[in-house]
Amino acid sequence: MAERVILEEKSYKTVYREGNSIIKEFTPSHPKSNVFNEAYIHTCVEESGVPVPKIQKVMPADGGWALSMEYIHGKTLQQIMDEDPENLDRHLEKLVDIQLEVSAHRIPKLRNTRYKMEEIINGMHEIDASTKYELLQRIHGMKRHTRLCHGDFVPSNVIIREDGSYCILDWAHATSGNAGADAAITYMRFSLEDPVKAEKYLRIYCRRADMAIQYVQSWMPIVAAVELSRHVEEERELLEKWISVAEYQ
Numbered sequence: 496m497a498e499r500v501i502l503e504e505k506s507y508k509t510v511y512r513e514g515n516s517i518i519k520e521f522t523p524s525h526p527k528s529n530v531f532n533e534a535y536i537h538t539c540v541e542e543s544g545v546p547v548p549k550i551q552k553v554m555p556a557d558g559g560w561a562l563s564m565e566y567i568h569g570k571t572l573q574q575i576m577d578e579d580p581e582n583l584d585r586h587l588e589k590l591v592d593i594q595l596e597v598s599a600h601r602i603p604k605l606r607n608t609r610y611k612m613e614e615i616i617n618g619m620h621e622i623d624a625s626t627k628y629e630l631l632q633r634i635h636g637m638k639r640h641t642r643l644c645h646g647d648f649v650p651s652n653v654i655i656r657e658d659g660s661y662c663i664l665d666w667a668h669a670t671s672g673n674a675g676a677d678a679a680i681t682y683m684r685f686s687l688e689d690p691v692k693a694e695k696y697l698r699i700y701c702r703r704a705d706m707a708i709q710y711v712q713s714w715m716p717i718v719a720a721v722e723l724s725r726h727v728e729e730e731r732e733l734l735e736k737w738i739s740v741a742e743y744q
């Protein structure tokens with residue numbers, strides 16, 4: 496049997512490589528429906544022609560459930576950026592090009608981004624009723640689109656093969672909706688890690704997408720509230736600052 500190499504360990508899952516497969520093994524307390532839902536979304540995207548690792552199996556593992564998918568040879572864009580910081584702009588442009596190719600796809604059977612965000616925000620106890628009202632109004636004011644949104648489009652979720660082709664990971668949060676919201680999520684992720692990189696990303700994205708920077712920014716209170724619902728303590732202060740923008744407009 497092939498050796499098992501652990502790539503990522505989180506409280507609710509372990510990601511490891513075994514030969515030509517990547518196994519995402521979830522803890523027994525992780526809902527079975529979440530695992531099957533991730534497999535469902537991922538296979539919808541796989542069938543749409545977006546380059547993703549092929550799902551091989553959904554299987555019971557150690558009292559919980561696991562997904563097995565094809566192992567993709569290459570480097571993540573995160574690794575490439577870390578190894579070659581001098582060419583950050585070029586790598587960000589690559590990230591944006593790939594993101595625009597994703598949002599050119601439509602998979603209407605995926606959950607609608609706005610409904611998902613509304614449901615999360617409605618159920619939150621971390622924000623007061625007035626802020627919630629403002630955020631929900633803001634969502635209603637957004638145009639209705641049906642673009643494929645990844646939901647966590649960050650450099651560590653993009654693998655570049657040696658021949659330059661790419662493959663995108665982690666489809667658990669994908670929805671059908673506004674590309675601007677997906678760009679806002681990427682911008683937020685960069686901002687939490689490195690504000691300079693975040694501003695660069697936003698400028699490149701908006702130029703290439705021909706989208707107003709203000710439009711992406713108008714999604715920030717919403718995507719920050721959704722992120723706040725995940726309760727990552729280190730992120731709280733910055734997220735609350737973004738959410739508070741909604742209260743004054």
Ligand SMILES: Nc1ncnc2c1ncn2[C@@H]1O[C@H](COP(=O)(O)OP(=O)(O)OP(=O)(O)O)[C@@H](O)[C@H]1O
Nearest residue numbers: 502503510517548564565566567571651652664665
């Ligand atoms: N199919 C794959 N082929 C090659 N490497 C992979 C594959 N799936 C995952 N990896 C590697 O493992 C790392 C972690 O995997 P993954 O993105 O699925 O988990 P995660 O980032 O912890 O999930 P999430 O972003 O949902 O919190 C990736 O950044 C990548 O380096």
Ligand SMILES: [Mg+2]
Nearest residue numbers: 651652664665
């Ligand atoms: Mg990932």
